[in-house]
Amino acid sequence: MTERRPSSERRIEILEAALNVFVKKGYSEARMDDIVQEIGLSKGALYHHFQSKRDLFITLIEHWMDQFSAIERGGKLHGKPSAEIIQHIARFTAKLFQRNPNWFLVEPEIWAIANRDKEIKELASQLYSRVLAEFETLIKRGMKYKEFRQVNEKMIAMTIMTSLHGMIWFVLFKPTDFSLEEYVDLNMKLILDGIAIQNEK
Amino acid sequence: MTERRPSSERRIEILEAALNVFVKKGYSEARMDDIVQEIGLSKGALYHHFQSKRDLFITLIEHWMDQFSAIERGGKLHGKPSAEIIQHIARFTAKLFQRNPNWFLVEPEIWAIANRDKEIKELASQLYSRVLAEFETLIKRGMKYKEFRQVNEKMIAMTIMTSLHGMIWFVLFKPTDFSLEEYVDLNMKLILDGIAIQNEK
């Protein structure tokens, strides 16, 4: 028998294993037995901690959202210009991506499922709303302090986010000519220069 | 019995039905019976035209690629500046998206599967390479005629493409404040202004 552990710990262990399996095989192809095997647990144990496969997946998304929210993306930059903070967040995200690609590679899976499952769509929407709000605040701040032109902050926030999502495509269909950092930097530069009030050049 | 039709026609009919079902339910959840039911055909008939579910899906991707390739995106604009052509392609794509959302909404499904299936990944890569090449050519042309600064055309091409992919996200998690056209226009403007040789403003 496997070493007993408190539910709170075991659940997280299971969630991490599930992430790996879901990314590798996709939701439908992922077998409860695969997940269980990764950590040398039994199926019965899994069903002791989670009601169903769907429950597991939903909990996974929630857990994953919490982790993202907990991350100090912009930290230590309070006085700095918004553009700098946004650049920093973008680079930070790129690094995070390289360290934990699986955290991001679930996303296509989530999108695919969100397309047909209301609850999961709702969950994903919530996460994206949070991220969007974060960027919107930064942009509004930048406009207030005459760093940025008057723009539609919602639109720009969304552009930044989808731009970061481009990373997933980048990694999925790896081109060889340039690095993820260069790519992300360029994307951010285009957006930020585009909305900046020109005083250079 | 259903009206008999030549294989070439029936195959396309099946592919179209399959696209709907794959988008609605996802590859794994899609049932061969669902597809067959959509057009009032029998399972035996389906297996007369396609060897397997996988075969059907791969053929679907190929068919889908052919359709995209066949589309005259940039047409009638031969003498115009590259920036204008790119803008035109982007708008055209947005319109196409609104008319045939399913053509685009399979993409997350394809990505998700590409992540675990080499052949499908290869197919998708091919399509994207083609599109990328198209943009690269336009950008090189723009650089040659001093319309654009000297930039890494591969990177910009990719930025344009992932930017267009943002549409999928847009539609999946519909925000209400602005239209797809506005969004695409803004994205293109940011990129194109960013690489333009300044002579306005």
Added chain:
DNA sequence: TATTACATACCGACCAGTCGGTATGTTGGC
């Protein structure tokens, strides 16, 4: 009459979820 397009009935592998049971804590009464 050969071939192509279709229908119908059927097969069997596969897997989410179940359930009877064991093993290892934990708590409270004496």
Added chain:
DNA sequence: GCCAACATACCGACTGGTCGGTATGTAATA
């Protein structure tokens, strides 16, 4: 400090429905 009584964590054989795929037969077409 001891031991019921209960709770939590875990095991794994089993099942029942599902669904991709097949075998076989029939009607239309050329």
